[in-house]
Amino acid sequence: MPVDLSERRGPVGGLFPAPASAREWEKYRLSDEQVEFFREHGYLSGIRVLSDEQVCALREELSGLMNPSHAGRRLFYEYHANESIDPSRVLFHALGAWRVSAGFHDLLWHPAFTVAASQLLGGAAVRFWHDQLFCKPARHGGVVAWHQDYSYWTRTTPLAHLTCWIALDDATRENGCVHYVPGSQRWPDLPVTGLTGEMHAVEAVLSDEQKRQFCPIAAELKAGEAAFHHPRTIHGSYANDTERPRRATVINVFRDGVCSNSDAPLLEGVPVIPKGARMGGRFFPLLFDPGIAS
Numbered sequence: 001m002p003v004d005l006s007e008r009r010g011p012v013g014g015l016f017p018a019p020a021s022a023r024e025w026e027k028y029r030l031s032d033e034q035v036e037f038f039r040e041h042g043y044l045s046g047i048r049v050l051s052d053e054q055v056c057a058l059r060e061e062l063s064g065l066m067n068p069s070h071a072g073r074r075l076f077y078e079y080h081a082n083e084s085i086d087p088s089r090v091l092f093h094a095l096g097a098w099r100v101s102a103g104f105h106d107l108l109w110h111p112a113f114t115v116a117a118s119q120l121l122g123g124a125a126v127r128f129w130h131d132q133l134f135c136k137p138a139r140h141g142g143v144v145a146w147h148q149d150y151s152y153w154t155r156t157t158p159l160a161h162l163t164c165w166i167a168l169d170d171a172t173r174e175n176g177c178v179h180y181v182p183g184s185q186r187w188p189d190l191p192v193t194g195l196t197g198e199m200h201a202v203e204a205v206l207s208d209e210q211k212r213q214f215c216p217i218a219a220e221l222k223a224g225e226a227a228f229h230h231p232r233t234i235h236g237s238y239a240n241d242t243e244r245p246r247r248a249t250v251i252n253v254f255r256d257g258v259c260s261n262s263d264a265p266l267l268e269g270v271p272v273i274p275k276g277a278r279m280g281g282r283f284f285p286l287l288f289d290p291g292i293a294s
Helices: 023-028 032-041 052-065 101-105 111-120 201-205 208-213
Strands: 043-048 079-081 092-095 126-136 144-147 163-166 179-180 225-229 236-237 244-256 285-287
Touching: 023 144, 032 043, 032 111, 043 111, 052 101, 052 126, 052 244, 092 208, 111 126, 111 163, 111 225, 111 244, 144 201, 179 225
Parallel strands: none
Antiparallel strands: 043 225, 079 092, 092 126, 126 244, 126 285, 144 236, 163 225, 163 244, 179 236
């Protein structure tokens, strides 16, 4: 029986060494210009968070996790060997790898991620929400339709969330990199129109003004680079028809102090946090307090 790594606070291995001094922490900080770009456009891409060695280690762990007979499958909150609605396409999508795999568990505490996340959350302490794996195989990888993350996350409040999308392969226009609609973080919450079906289904719920502002930008990334985005920023990714896979891992976090907005389980198999109670405990650990980096 696999060990449930949600029982372990902090890294369990040595893949992501912790900084030993204030100077080492400082090298992970975003520039003021990068933070301002994020605030203006709702996303920030091209941030190097993984070394080549770390990318290789996570790819190796991922190859095992994508096997539906993996012994740790029961620990995932969701596990879709293929979530694509199009039968000719494949989109592997799973939530909860941090509970199963040491590398994906320890990635949550990686300073190259946590320091930037804190800055983009206004200098706040960073608490974990959930992780995701999105994998598009070569030649028939499926789409992720245009959507806002927070449309799916209103069971937590207030809106003080952040997503970090990390490329485990080079992500290009040809193989289905993420595209963002700059400025859409200022739009209100939109109805859910589906994650893996019709790419442009969201257009049915957009106003004429939003349609005029709908000018997507491709966030092409090298393996090991990341893109951060606001929870209301419209984003999506097209199909992969190339001869190589497009694999990624995603970390979703929020500012410490966000509360449950539901009396139902927030993730499959996770104990209820009553509506109005602060998020925390074993499944929503604190990842970073900016005080430790000074």
